[in-house]
Amino acid sequence: MKTSDILYLLAHPNQLRAIIQWKIWHNPLHERNIEKESPTLRRCFEFLDLTSRSFSAVIQELCPELCVSVALFYLILRGLDTIEDDMTIPLGIKEPLLRSFDEILEKEGWSFDGNGPKEKDRQLLVEFYTVIKEFALLPESHRVIIKDITKKMGNGMADYANNAEHNVNGVNTVADYDLYCYYVAGLVGDGLTRLFVDTGKANPALLERPHLINSMGLFLQKTNIIRDYREDLDDKRRFWPKEIWTKHIEKYEELPLPENEEAALNCISEMCLNSLQHADECLFYLAGIKDQSVFNFTAIPQVMAIATLALVFRNKDVFQKNVKIPKGEACELMIEVGNLRSTCDIFRKYMKIIHKKNTPKDPNYLNISVTLGKVEQFIESIFPTPVEPKAVAARAQMRATGETPEQAAAAKKETMLLIGAIVATLSVISGIMIFVAWLMGARFDIAFQELRKGSFRPPGYNPVADAPHGEL
Numbered sequence: 001m002k003t004s005d006i007l008y009l010l011a012h013p014n015q016l017r018a019i020i021q022w023k024i025w026h027n028p029l030h031e032r033n034i035e036k037e038s039p040t041l042r043r044c045f046e047f048l049d050l051t052s053r054s055f056s057a058v059i060q061e062l063c064p065e066l067c068v069s070v071a072l073f074y075l076i077l078r079g080l081d082t083i084e085d086d087m088t089i090p091l092g093i094k095e096p097l098l099r100s101f102d103e104i105l106e107k108e109g110w111s112f113d114g115n116g117p118k119e120k121d122r123q124l125l126v127e128f129y130t131v132i133k134e135f136a137l138l139p140e141s142h143r144v145i146i147k148d149i150t151k152k153m154g155n156g157m158a159d160y161a162n163n164a165e166h167n168v169n170g171v172n173t174v175a176d177y178d179l180y181c182y183y184v185a186g187l188v189g190d191g192l193t194r195l196f197v198d199t200g201k202a203n204p205a206l207l208e209r210p211h212l213i214n215s216m217g218l219f220l221q222k223t224n225i226i227r228d229y230r231e232d233l234d235d236k237r238r239f240w241p242k243e244i245w246t247k248h249i250e251k252y253e254e255l256p257l258p259e260n261e262e263a264a265l266n267c268i269s270e271m272c273l274n275s276l277q278h279a280d281e282c283l284f285y286l287a288g289i290k291d292q293s294v295f296n297f298t299a300i301p302q303v304m305a306i307a308t309l310a311l312v313f314r315n316k317d318v319f320q321k322n323v324k325i326p327k328g329e330a331c332e333l334m335i336e337v338g339n340l341r342s343t344c345d346i347f348r349k350y351m352k353i354i355h356k357k358n359t360p361k362d363p364n365y366l367n368i369s370v371t372l373g374k375v376e377q378f379i380e381s382i383f384p385t386p387v388e389p390k391a392v393a394a395r396a397q398m399r400a401t402g403e404t405p406e407q408a409a410a411a412k413k414e415t416m417l418l419i420g421a422i423v424a425t426l427s428v429i430s431g432i433m434i435f436v437a438w439l440m441g442a443r444f445d446i447a448f449q450e451l452r453k454g455s456f457r458p459p460g461y462n463p464v465a466d467a468p469h470g471e472l
Contacts, residue, residue, distance in 0.1 A: 015328020028061045040130040065199040069142045084157040088116035098158040102151035149191035156183030170238025177241040185217030203288035215281035222275040223305040256319035280378040310350040
């Protein structure tokens with residue numbers, strides 16, 4: 001661990017505690033029985049650890065009916081992605097590989113060593129025969145689902161690889177952006193959902209709402225695309241849609257320039273807005289999950305995404321480096337996720353951060369506020385905020401008088417001030433009149449003496465006529 005990381009954790013003790021809690025006291029819902037696994041399956045899980053540290057942990061905690069199937073599904077798509085991402089592979093070799101990758105899953109002993117030496121996941125394809133061997137042992141229904149998604153994704157990737165315009169200029173329209181994210185992430189959600197439903201771990205009604213499934217993948221993928229701007233730019237790749245960035249700047253490569261800072265921040269906020277539009281549907285999808293391990297598997301990436309979105313929102317560092325949430329914060333999120341309510345609370349927490357960073361100077365200020373409000377309204381519809389007795393009384397008062405408690409308090413204050421002003425005015429006038437009378441020679445001392453003696457009689461007083469009967 002770097003010195004800077006240690007200093008950061010010392011300054012954030014809650015995150016340090018979360019790391020220790022996750023590493024030492026976290027009890028997985030399900031654990032692999034490594035002793036019963038074949039050497040090839042153990043090797044597959046080793047590849048899982050090498051290719052994705054974040055997904056590997058949650059995959060290995062899935063229930064036994066899904067753990068191996070999802071792990072192999074991930075490795076198959078990772079192999080496909082490794083071919084698609086490698087720009088050293090000639091298109092004449094790459095395209096047929098992508099389009100036939102689903103058939104390769106049936107070819108015992110197949111391997112591929114055509115990746116460039118710098119490709120970090122090339123060894124997975126070199127030993128891909130281990131994945132193929134274990135894939136053949138999966139339930140037939142799972143193999144059908146995985147092959148179907150692999151075929152669709154491979155053909156989608158081949159279409160983009162063969163698209164010269166895309167290779168040169170990147171993504172053009174928002175519609176193209178959505179389609180690209182569907183091929184690389186939405187399809188993954190489709191396949192996973194079918195696996196969940198097949199094993200009885202999710203509500204079958206989810207399959208009737210493909211837009212919810214698609215949103216799960218798009219929310220993750222779009223957030224990662226925003227975060228990875230610098231890395232992709234260095235690799236000469238453009239995934240931010242031209243339809244968005246041309247509203248703010250003329251050349252995509254000029255977003256990091258200091259003189260373009262305000263335009264760049266407005267551009268990144270519009271990209272975040274595009275991603276946020278999927279947030280409420282992600283929460284809706286999570287309501288259809290029945291199994292705790294599957295819920296953790298699907299919810300953890302989503303809370304990581306909303307946390308990342310809050311971090312990159314109007315953050316100029318995105319244009320200079322790859323920005324990621326700290327490990328301690330990631331551990332906090334994994335610990336906090338337990339059910340739909342806690343997941344919604346996490347979304348609320350990070351939406352407040354986005355709302356606070358939102359600024360009226362941004363052209364999309366209102367649209368961002370409305371989108372955040374829409375997600376908040378959805379959360380409120382399933383988990384209404386508890387109403388306190390005082391709030392109930394306040395509502396009753398408003399219905400009876402037409403005034404809110406604040407308005408009633410203000411009216412009372414104004415009345416008291418008015419009475420005070422009247423009393424003060426009468427006091428001043430009385431004082432002036434007494435003072436004037438004194439100047440004109442009035443003997444107030446004699447009047448006070450008569451009052452004390454009780455002998456003071458007003459003019460015209462008749463003691464006989466005015467006395468009560470029986471006192472004379």
